[in-house]
Structure formats: structure tokens, C-alpha cells
Amino acid sequence: MRTEVLRELSRARTPVARLRSRTTAAATAGIGVAALAASSIAGLGGADLQSGGYVVPGTGGGLDEFVTGPGGGLAPFLAQAGLRPGAVLAAVLLVVPFAALAAQALRVGSLSQQREAAQLALSGATPTDLRRLRRSRAARAFGIGGLIAGPAYLLLWLLLGRALPFGSRLLPALQGWMLLMWPAVAAGLWLLGAAVAGRRRAAVAPLAGTTSPDTPPSAARVWLSAAATVLLPVAAFQISVDGGLLALALLLEGLLLLAVVSGVVARGAARTTPLSDEAGGRRAAGRARRRLVAGRLSRDPAVAVLAAAQRRGSPRAAGAVAGVLFVCGLSFGVEAVLVADVLTPDEGMGQSNLFFYVGGALLAGIIGITAAVVALLALALSLTDHLLGARRAVASTAALG
Numbered sequence: 001m002r003t004e005v006l007r008e009l010s011r012a013r014t015p016v017a018r019l020r021s022r023t024t025a026a027a028t029a030g031i032g033v034a035a036l037a038a039s040s041i042a043g044l045g046g047a048d049l050q051s052g053g054y055v056v057p058g059t060g061g062g063l064d065e066f067v068t069g070p071g072g073g074l075a076p077f078l079a080q081a082g083l084r085p086g087a088v089l090a091a092v093l094l095v096v097p098f099a100a101l102a103a104q105a106l107r108v109g110s111l112s113q114q115r116e117a118a119q120l121a122l123s124g125a126t127p128t129d130l131r132r133l134r135r136s137r138a139a140r141a142f143g144i145g146g147l148i149a150g151p152a153y154l155l156l157w158l159l160l161g162r163a164l165p166f167g168s169r170l171l172p173a174l175q176g177w178m179l180l181m182w183p184a185v186a187a188g189l190w191l192l193g194a195a196v197a198g199r200r201r202a203a204v205a206p207l208a209g210t211t212s213p214d215t216p217p218s219a220a221r222v223w224l225s226a227a228a229t230v231l232l233p234v235a236a237f238q239i240s241v242d243g244g245l246l247a248l249a250l251l252l253e254g255l256l257l258l259a260v261v262s263g264v265v266a267r268g269a270a271r272t273t274p275l276s277d278e279a280g281g282r283r284a285a286g287r288a289r290r291r292l293v294a295g296r297l298s299r300d301p302a303v304a305v306l307a308a309a310q311r312r313g314s315p316r317a318a319g320a321v322a323g324v325l326f327v328c329g330l331s332f333g334v335e336a337v338l339v340a341d342v343l344t345p346d347e348g349m350g351q352s353n354l355f356f357y358v359g360g361a362l363l364a365g366i367i368g369i370t371a372a373v374v375a376l377l378a379l380a381l382s383l384t385d386h387l388l389g390a391r392r393a394v395a396s397t398a399a400l401g
Contacts, residue, residue: 006129009120010136016109023381024141025148027102028193030374031095032149032185033156038091039181040172041084073166077360090367093254093327097374100320102145103196104378106138108385134197142193146186153182170363222263229256257330258323266319321382324375328368335361335368 012021077083117130125133154174161171339361 006132006136009133010140014109014112016112020105020108021137021141021144023105023108024102024138024193025145027098027105027374028142028145028189029148029152030098030145031102032146032189033153034091034094034098035185036149036153036178036181037156037171038088039185040175040178041078041091042088043175043177044078044084044172045081073169074172075168075170075359075363077363078170078172083360089254090364094367094371096255096258096327097324097371097378100324101374101378101381102142103320104381104385106141106197108381110385131198135194138193138197139190140193142196143186143190146189149185149189150182168359219267222260222267225256225259225263229253229260254327258327260323261326262319262323264319265322321375321379325372328372328375331364331368335365 012018078087117125120130120133157171157174161169161173164170339358343358
């Protein structure tokens with residue numbers, strides 16, 4: 001396939017293709033913004049910075065001058081070097097739900113993509129040509145998202161950096177090296193899109209309409225991740241890590257928890273009950289008969305069949321969303337305990353510095369809510385795409401009552 005033909009086929013012409021491209025670019029822009037925010041905060045170094053105004057000796061004790069420079073006016077939990085790795089960790093973890101949304105956006109219109117692949121195969125396109133076409137489309141969408149990440153980060157900096165009062169800003173001032181970081185992030189996202197599209201499951205026989213199954217992670221991988229999740233905190237406690245190493249250990253722990261929960265949910269979603277399991281069949285039939293006799297939700301069996309088919313069709317999508325929501329829920333629980341300790345006078349913190357502790361917990365909660373919303377958007381996108389692909393089965397089930 002010539003480059004001109006590949007470039008022409010890569011353009012989005014149908015409404016579904018435009019939705020896929022725009023959704024992927026928007027999710028990729030979120031990844032780029034999170035990466036730029038993490039690099040901007042990490043670029044402050046390991047020294048403590050003045051968070052607000054300071055007193056000039058001999059001027060009567062007023063706030064006569066303010067700190068200028070990249071770290072001037074930052075919130076206290078960003079200005080302190082010991083707490084800064086936590087902010088970098090939060091920005092890095094925010095990449096995960098946006099990556100899940102981008103991966104799911106690439107699957108939008110999978111049925112139309114299969115039909116197009118069948119038509120191209122009938123016209124003489126080889127599997128290598130189809131793989132190049134997928135890579136070109138994904139790299140194009142990811143590259144556009146990387147280019148959008150720069151202006152999006154600038155807007156975010158205006159809202160969370162420039163617009164906030166001095167001493168409560170959440171992003172450092174713009175630096176010259178960020179102009180070089182933006183193209184680097186865009187190029188990295190472009191390469192990531194090409195790599196993801198190359199690993200995507202594709203039609204095994206486009207003319208026959210069959211696809212390779214979306215298999216869940218192996219049990220050995222799940223058990224290995226679970227063992228690493230338990231051993232990592234023990235090793236970190238024995239070594240007594242702190243600062244940047246502690247943030248790295250927390251990042252690895254969060255990713256391992258994400259992998260464990262995602263693997264368990266994906267394997268559970270992909271499980272099917274064998275037809276030879278008569279005991280299980282009798283129990284299911286008894287439950288369905290009791291529902292019908294009681295006159296409650298008589299359509300539950302059909303709905304359960306369609307829901308089980310959807311889970312088996314994309315177990316990795318369900319597992320990824322479940323993992324993100326689990327990590328978000330765990331962070332909400334930790335933040336709730338922290339806020340409760342701060343507001344309890346007997347704990348020693350009392351009401352002395354509510355902005356420092358409650359403000360940090362509130363920021364972490366906002367980041368967690370953002371991650372949960374993005375993960376739910378990915379789940380909704382997955383369900384919508386599955387319903388479009390199985391609309392004939394849904395219509396026949398609805399017609400049969």
C-alpha cells in the first residue's frame with residue numbers, strides 16, 4: 001500500500017470515525033496535560049520554596065515583598081520538598097484513567113472497522129497493510145492529542161496557577177524548558193499510539209468477520225502481581241525509604257493494586273458456566289423460576305444473558321475500569337481518615353492549619369473524582385460500542401419480550 005493511499009484512508013470521513021478520532025485525541029490530550037503537570041512540579045527540584053509573601057526586616061512586619069520565580073506563590077503542600085513527590089505521584093496516576101479512555105476510544109465503531117477491513121482485504125490489502133492502516137490512524141489521533149496538550153496545559157495553568165491567590169497556586173510558573181517538554185510529550189504520545197495500535201486485537205479473517213478473543217490476564221500474572229503488592233510495602237518499611245523513593249514506592253504500589261484488581265475482575269468477567277454443570281444449571285433455573293412466579297423483573301434472564309455476553313466480549317475493559325475505581329475509592333477512604341484526624345482536637349492537629357491539611361486532601365479528592373469520571377466515561381463508551389455491535393441480538397431479544 002502506497003503512502004498516499006495510506007494517508008487518504010487514515011482520514012476520518014464517517015461520523016463514527018470522527019467520534020473515534022476526536023475521543024481518542026481528547027483522552028490523549030489528558031495524558032499529555034498530566035505528564036506536563038508532573039514534569040513541571042518535578043522540575044522545581046528538591047529544595048523548600050516560599051509559598052506566599054514574606055516579611056522584609058525593618059519594614060514594620062508587613063507583607064511588603066513577594067517571592068518571584070517558578071515556585072513563588074505555590075500552595076504549602078507543593079512548596080515543601082518533602083510533600084512535592086506526592087503531587088507528582090498524583091499527576092502520574094491521573095494518566096491511568098485517561099490511558100484507559102484512549103484505549104477504549106480506539107475501539108469505537110469496531111463493527112464498521114471490521115467491515116472496512118473486509119472490503120480492503122477483498123480489494124487486495126494484505127494483513128500488513130491493515131496493520132499499517134491501524135497504526136497510522138491511532139498515531140494520527142494520539143499525535144493530535146499531544147499537540148492539543150500544550151494549549152490545554154496553558155489553560156489549566158491560567159486556572160490553577162495564575163488565577164488563584166498568592167500562596168495557594170497549584171501549578172508552578174511557566175519555564176523555558178517546558179517549550180521543549182511539550183514536543184517531547186507529543187512525540188512520545190505519537191509513538192505510543194502506533195505501538196498500541198500494533199498490539200490491538202484485529203480481525204483474524206476479515207472476510208469471515210471473525211476476531212481474536214479478548215483474553216483476560218493469566219492467573220499466574222495476577223498471583224505474581226498480588227505477591228508483589230504485599231512484598232513491596234514490607235521492603236519499603238525495612239529499607240525506610242523517604243522522599244522521592246517513597247513516592248516511587250507508592251506509585252508502584254498503586255499500579256500493582258490496579259493490576260491485581262483489574263486482573264481479578266477481568267478473569268471473573270470472562271468466566272462462563274459450562275453446560276455440563278447440571279447443579280449450576282438447576283440453581284440458575286430455580287432462581288429464574290422463582291422470579292417469574294413472583295412476577296418481578298420477568299425479563300431478568302434475557303438481560304443477564306446479554307450482560308454476560310458483554311462482559312465476556314471485553315473483559316479487559318471491565319477490569320481496567322474496576323481497577324481505577326478501586327484505587328480511587330481507596331484514596332477517598334485515606335483522605336476521609338486524614339480529614340477526620342485534622343478536625344479532631346484530641347489528635348494534636350486541631351484547627352491550627354486547616355488549609356494545609358484539608359486543602360491537600362481536597363485537591364487529592366478532586367483528582368480522584370476526575371479519575372473516576374474518566375473511568376466511567378470509558379466504561380460507558382465500551383458499553384455503547386458493544387450495544388451497537390450487538391444491536392441485532394438486542395432487537396431480537398426485545399421483540400421476543
